[in-house]
Amino acid sequence: MKYTLIILCLIALAGCDRGVDSPRGFSLPEGNAEKGKAVFIKYECLACHTLAGVEDDSIKKHDDISIRLGGNKTKIVTYAELVTSVINPSHRFSRPYRADARTPDGASKMTVFNDTMTVSELTDLVTFLQPNYKLIPYHRTKYSDYK
Incomplete structure (x- = not known):
């Protein structure tokens, strides 16, 4: 009985692997935040994004879009989510920006930068962006009981 339970657990764990599409084993090297800020300016991210404390008047703003990066979030913004947002921007949209x-x-x-941005630039950029997101507690609204 003891070995049956162990075998069932191993089978269940093996089922968690997604085969060749599994992200298991994927890791990017550490980035440099200072270089990441330079990447942020180089690729003119401020044309469509805002980030507290970062300004560059030489970058022409797009009138139809302004997406704020960083800020307070009730959910952790992971390194992987930021990497995905850069390399596959159509993957998911934040609620306030879905339409525009x-x-x-x-x-x-x-703009998809996959053919122009190096992996080093990507890791530096994400290392620069990540500390700009702050986790805040989510406070549930207290509703009275329905009777």
Whole structure:
């Protein structure tokens, strides 16, 4: 009986692996936040994004879109989520930006930098952005009991 339980647990754990599409084993090298700020400016991210404490008047702003990065969140913004947002901007949209951040065919308006940005620049950029997100507690609204 003891070995049956162990075997069932091992089978269950093996089922968690998604085969060749599994992210298991994927890791990027550490980035440099100072270099990441330079990447943020280099690729003119401020044309469509705002980030507290970062300004560059030489970058022309897009009038139709302004997406705030960083700030207080009730959910942790992970390193992996930030990497995905840069390399696959159409993957998911934040609620306040769902309509104005999309093209008519539903894709993200964000430029895809996959053929121009190096992996080092990507890791530096994400290392620069991540500390700008602050986790705050989520306070539930207290409702009275229905009777």
